[in-house]
Amino acid sequence: MIGDGMGVTQVSSGIYRNKSLHVERIANIGFSKTSSSSELITDSAAGATAFSIGEKTYNGAIGVDKDGKPKETLLELLGNDGYATGLIATCAITHATPASFFAHQLKRSMENEIAADMVNAPVNLFIGGGKKYFENRVDSKKKPFDNRNIIRELEDKGFSFIDDLDALKTTAGKVGYFIADDQPESILKGRDDILPRSIAPSVRHLQKESDKGFFLMVEGSQIDWGGHANDAEYIITEMIDFDQAIGKALDFAEEDGNTLIVITADHETGGYSLPAREGNYNELDGKFTTGGHTGVMVPVFAYGPGSEAFRGIYDNHQIYHKIRQVLGK
Incomplete structure (x- = not known):
């Protein structure tokens, strides 16, 4: 589970607002060093690709190494080994983080090409925005991109498309659910x-x-966008929403007893801090140092079998290797 742009302050602000967060139920905690291969400060594409392929890569890379070579992702490794796989995001499913688990493109901006990569990816379920990249595709100048209908191609591969979550209960096989044509609100x-x-x-x-078994990547995508906007309320509401998803995952894992949950961030966004408001130490005033990303370490929370492996401080790409170690892969 990935809270895009979620640093310690983002988590803290959610705790202060909500009095507590589900993430506090987790005892095994570490920190991830987020730099990419090309920059001290990573972007989401390089950050997520480090998680998905187990190597640091350059900013903007989607499922490729620092030399631009496609590498098998963790989702592909497990999907090809018989695991069911899924992706859920509150952004377009072609956006940097979810894309890094199923696609292989040199630039994160290549969202039409990223969408086409879904056709041959071992994905059983996806939920997110970005429908416009799958049909009636246009380029950055709003001109027709090609004649491909990726939705139809996915249907030919066995996908069914639903228009509400309840339909998932009665739909077997591969499923896609678009919650927005572009980016969700x-x-x-x-x-x-x-x-x-x-x-x-x-x-x-x-x-x-x-x-x-199954592998499910869940992203709270818009914590990051709140940081870019220097909007504390945006961050807090998205953080609490993501934490509610964490709570649902923990409820399942506690009952199941055989599920590993790893929660982290690709980077921190906004240089977000919580100083006192005008000297009043009982009132917080969210402040920002940048409209971009920062290089601070981000938290890693792990629950379930093997979760103790995620304690300590390590580079972001080690999360991939720790997951494989726990799975014995």
Whole structure:
């Protein structure tokens, strides 16, 4: 589970607002060093690709190494080994973080090409925005990109497309659910609790798809966008929404007893801090040092079998290797 742009302050602000967060239920905690191969400060593409391929790569890379060579992702490794796999995000499914788990492109901006990579990816379920990259595709100048209808190609590969979450209960096989044509709205602008509501039905669906197990990447995408906007309320509402999804995942893992949950961030966004408001030490005033990303370490929370492996301080790409170690892969 990835809270895009989620540093310690983002977590803290959620705790102060909500009195507590589900992430506090987790005892095994570490820190990840987020630099990419090309920059001290990473972007989401390089950060997520480090998680997905187990190597640091350059900013903007999607599922490729620092030399631009496609590398098998963790989702592909497990999917090709018989695990059911899924992706859920509150951004376009072609956006940097989810894309880094199923696609292989030199630049994160190549979202039409990223969408086409879904056709041959071993993905059983995806939920997110970005439908416009799958049909009636246009380029950056709004001119036709090509004649491909990726939705139809996915249907030919066995996908069914649903238009509400309840339909997932009665739909077998591969499933896609677009929650927006482009980027989903923020919580502040009316997005409902689709992220936490999607966890339990998605897990149940993936369990039905494979007896071997499942891999599910869940992203709270817009914590990052709140940081870029230097908007504390945006950050806090998205952080709490993501934490509600964490709570649903923890509820399942506690009952199941055989599920590993890893929660982290690709980077921190905004240089967010919580100083006192005008000297009043009982009132916080969110402040920012940048509209971009920062190089600070980000937290890693792990729960379930093997979760003690995620204690300590390590580079972001080691999360991939720690997951494989726990799985014995």
